[in-house]
Amino acid sequence: MNKAFTKESDGDEDDDAPAASPIPVGSKNYITTGGYARLRAELLQLIDEERPRVVEVVHWAALNGDRSENGDYLYGKKRLREIDRRIRFLTKRLEIAEVVDPGVHAGSDQVFFGATVTYVDDLGDERTITILGIDEVDTSQQQVSWISPVARALLKAREGDEVSLQTPAGPRQLEVLAVRYPLPSA
Template sequence: MPALPAGTRNYITPAGYARLRAELLGLIDEERPKVVEVVHWAASNGDRSENGDYLYGKKRLREIDRRIRFLTKRLEAAEVTDPSVHHGRDQVFFGATVRYADGAGQERTISIMGIDEADSRQGQVSWISPIARALLKAREGDVVKLVTPAGVQEIEVLEVSYPAPAPAASTR
């Protein structure tokens, strides 16, 4: 996952935050204790220099601990931003799903997400990506300039949408 640009916030959706937190808790509560148990068992078998369970287990523990540190730092710096607060608006903010057309008329749809949750296979882009930066603050019908290594191209914002707010819980 990319580093956060200096001085920026780590925007993330509530769902993205929940996924990262679940991964962290799973590592701490489930995976790490299992690996510690295997390493302890393997160490009790004597010669550690040729003990694959011991060597692999120690390596895996380092990987788990590195991931735990990374997730902890990212969650501490996270600024949870609910995109549904913009539901019904036509301006592009964090969390928007945007349908746009390039100069050749080719249409694409992307969702602007946090650095730690964007998945390009699902049409999601990080809010710090060039396309997201070009689209942020634009409105439906606006034409914006996208700077790419191939040059500057104009793209037209065709549609902006946000997830609907979750229904309020009953207080009975």
Template sequence: MNKAFVKKSDGDDDDLEFGLPPIPAGTKNYMTPAGHARMKAELLDLIDNARPEVVRIVSWAASNGDRSENGDYIYGKRRLREIDRRIRFLTKRLDLAEIVDPSVHHGNDQVFFGATVIYQTQSGEEHTVTIVGIDELDPLNGKISWISPVARALTKAREGDLVTLMTPAGLDELEILSVSYPEAN
């Protein structure tokens, strides 16, 4: 196929490539201070350590001659593209980030961004979740995005409230057992 008919990526699919949902149009990229610090540390590590190391390897491999069958060169260039793509993604997400410190709600029993909520379903299952930003999402460790259906159902409710959640199995009622926030540092 002629290259003129092949769509060249403009880099906007970075969100999907890294397994993260895109930021919904018209919303902000809320992030906790800890999540922002982790992303910034990853970005600085890629820029200061990983990228220079791969550039060194590619440069060495290029000096060995024929690049067409040079595995170090080919895989090094591929790794360099992956690192550059991740750097673009992190830079874009950090530029859009709005840091929200959940400790300002310490002692509050109402659910807002950054809250750790213990709730019970109608079937008696107890769950503990922390409402975080899209980029901090880690469902296996109880960190859910503020745009998730569970977080939206819980937001603005208080300890002891019953909230309704639409699930694939139908409506479920969640009872909020406790709400907590980290203490200010």
């Protein structure tokens, strides 16, 4: 195809779009009640507070004349695109979200979505992780997505079970030491 008919990016459309974690085909977008509430609060904050504030700044900047060298106008328009992109992303993800209360498994020793699992690997390293939805994971808090390899290996295992985890360095054995759940939502 001739290069004249290919679209070139102007550098600010989708280059900095957040990469959405893919949901496996045929799977649901599981999310905890707390995760759903956080995403919904972020969406409402963007719609009700941040977007109107930025629109006001852009409107003010547009009234000042020359838009080509107006930093407030240029930055504001870019920020509006970012906000609108995030609003679309959050709206789509919340529409397809399957809210799960992990508290229904409180007292169980089997690993399901929402569990906090303590395990030890075959090298003696002990770790504690919480298995959450794709859109609510914070790896700095030892949270992993339910589609991650370690979560898939641990799901449905019970305390005392050993499971195999395939890693690039070869298979590893994990022993489940403890399984905890939050209290059920009211």
